[in-house]
Amino acid sequence: MDSHRPVMLEEALAGLAVRPGGCYIDATFGRGGHAAAILEQLGDGGWLQGFDQDPEAVATARTRFGDAPNFGIRYARFDALGEWVVETDRVGAVDGVLMDLGVSSPQLDNAARGFSFQHDGPLDMRMDPERGEPVADWLSRASAEEIADVLYIYGEERASRRIARAIVAARVETPITTTGQLAEIVRRTMGRRGRIHPATRSFQALRIFINDELGALEAGLARAAEILAPGGRLVVISFHSLEDRIVKRFIRDASQLKAVQRVLADEQHARDNPRARSAVLRAAELRA
């Protein structure tokens, strides 16, 4: 169980403007921190539909809220939320969609999932272990140029070429199969440790790439805007500039949406949950 407070909980609830009896989607269930608070405001007459592409999150949802009369969970990427809405005849009748992007603390903390350079584990990083390939497999065959592009585009890593060359040189000696090996290669290439681990940006880049996080976000935003009821709310919490840029542009360019809220994380948010340090919340409303 995640001991941290959900990121920007009050702001997310205010952004959603939860209405008792309404229909809401938590597109990134995680461990259900936001979901629990939404359910409390919703009452028995409403419906909260969770989505998560991680089977462990889905299992948590079933254990935690499986008996609730007003909650359902689907094991799917959130760009599939349109399908759920069609199946349940709720097109244009969803009062709010929440997306709390990125990885959850339990995903990061579990070494076996391979997200963390702090805990040694298999180099995987897939949120959905049934989909796509582990980072280790991709890194074993990608060219130095492809690796450098991923590190640069998704991690804004300025040493991308140097790190990519080091990875390609190291894998000739031994296959890179663990997070510890990769973290060490990056650390050796970058030299001295500062306050932030030198592998932070590379791990972020590989995670975003292997999970197609930005592609899923673009598709998910488009689906969400299509299914909202007039006056319905879209609330997105993002954690780095690449995500936030996509959300900001989407809201700006979608003529049916009106921006209603933008919150940047402050020190209190970071104390509540260290993951919130770089968070930005944006909320928009479907014009009536």
Ligand SMILES: C[S@@+](CC[C@H](N)C(=O)[O-])C[C@H]1O[C@@H](n2cnc3c(N)ncnc32)[C@H](O)[C@@H]1O
């Ligand atoms: C930051 S956590 C959410 C935490 C949650 N709000 C809570 O309070 O516990 C993000 C979750 O979203 C899931 N996720 C990320 N991208 C997704 C996507 N495109 N589709 C479905 N789930 C996604 C991850 O597997 C993870 O469990």
